[in-house]
Amino acid sequence: MPEHEERKQRRLDARSLRGLAHPLRMQLLDALRQRGPATASQLAQQLGESSGATSYHLRQLAEHGFVEDAPERGKGRERWWQAVDQSIRFDSTDFEEASPEVRGLTEVFLQESAARHARELASWLGTRDRWSPAWSRAGDMSDMTLRLTPGLAAELIGKVHALIDGYRDRVPDKDTPESEQVRVHTHLFPIETD
Template sequence: MTEHETPAPRRLDARSLRGLAHPLRMQLLDALRLHGPATASQLAERLGESSGATSYHLRQLADHGFVEDAPGRGKGRERWWQAVAQGLAYDSADFEDASPEVRGLTEVFLQEGAARHARELATWIGSRDRLSTAWSRATDMSDMTLRLTPEIALELIEQMHELIDGYRNRATDADAPEARQVRVHTHLFPIDTHRSAAAEPT
């Protein structure tokens, strides 16, 4: 792997979901991925949790390979953690024949992912007045409605991801003016546009 290549995301399976599908664990992993290595106490302060809770859930994440000790950090008994992978891949096809327990875990995983997106959007909206003029013009919150087949929808998703991947590391120079991390959310799902008989006017 070259210096600027992005490692492949970790593909989730039933075992890894058992270690990840918990709101606090997902928040801990997100915090480590976004902000870098931290201790359980630092993460507890950031997330408004007790250090006992963050310590326990960090150990569970470590047991399933999501986090690990951060080398070269900490003094004495102070333990620093870092994320192992910078990306996760979830494919619903991998869970079509899953047990009810695992299906429940996929629900937790997806619901927390949606909640995270909502929190990030709310944070951006609440702080947008502090953005520079250039960044104010370079933000977006859009929705579009298309009529597609499942095959065309999958093609669109793949092309969107390929396009976004092409922009990774375009601003690798630490001195690039106003270079910042950005979050890109993509959602594509079918909607029911048919009114039920009960909703029809009499």
């Protein structure tokens, strides 16, 4: 699939969650999304894992439709993998009546997602002096507190996601000076104030 072509968003369900809710699988999928197609050996080296482990977990991801062969890359016995979707949507309402096993998997997925966000932010903070001053000024680490109802919170999240999606059509060519892949994290959750 051409790099500029938009990939669809995948909404998690109980079956797909069984295939994804594992820390290494989530890391493999993230690596393929962010860095593009790779072999199990390349991913093993990037993630500090054995190629046997990455091969096994890539096959599990493929079985659940998260990754697929990248046929234009493979030569001989070398198998290249690529992500099928560019983003995942987790909707907690899909799991409200789930079995204890599936609820446990949702916890693994959410905790690993939160840990990944923390790792990415820490990595940016640790390397921000290596970036141009323009990129240092363009980064953001904000927090805000509002008083909202669940309905207003859902509306706000929808508007933020729509705003971000509006930038997908404005993607600069890879050769555009200073264009870089960026990560946008959003978190909205209630806090106790007593």
